[in-house]
Amino acid sequence: MDKIATVHGRFQGLHWGHMEYFAAAKKRCEHLFIGITHPLINTAYSVEETNPDRNLDASNPFTYYQRYVMIKNSLLEYGFAQNEFDIVPFPIESPELLSQFIPSPAKHYITIYDSWGEKKYNMLKNLGLDVEVLWTRDNSERFTSGTEVRRRIRANEKWASLVPPAVFRFIQENNLRI
Secondary structure (H helix, E strand, O other), rough: EEEEEEEOOOOOOOOOOHHHHHHHHHOOEEEEEEOOOOOOOOOOOOOOOOHHHHOOHHOOOOHHHHHHHHHHHHHHHHHOHHEEEEEEEOOOOOHHHHHHOOOOOOOOEEOOHHHHHHHHHHHHOOOOOOOEEEHHHHHEHHOOHHHHHHHHHHHHOHHHHHHHHHHHHHHOOOOOOO
């Protein structure tokens, strides 16, 4: 078992697929750091070959703080102990800055669904980080995506079953518009 590990993502619509990722990583470590990428939602990606649609405001509706609260509340509700995790910025768009936000040494768990996942794997490996792929799947094997969650919210379709209850409550109680 690793002492310290990280996972990361935008979590722009934290959903059950993200919770699967957190749980799989936590089983392999004592303390999990959850890195929120693109903490400044209006900052354009600087990494080559990213999805240009992710720069759109509609793709990045939640602030760092909102995502932090949704992740924290979901993890606690799911059964994680507060002392088993931390949530930190993870500026994947500026990989040279990662060492300022994450502990060293740490195992970096990732999942791969597409070429962007492969690029992140290589980027982290090239930084000399210890990276392990939890799984490689294609998009058809995803539980859902943040894109689908946001689409359903905007279309006023049912979406509560795609996200942890804490996320649903937070978005509803705060009347978040996306």
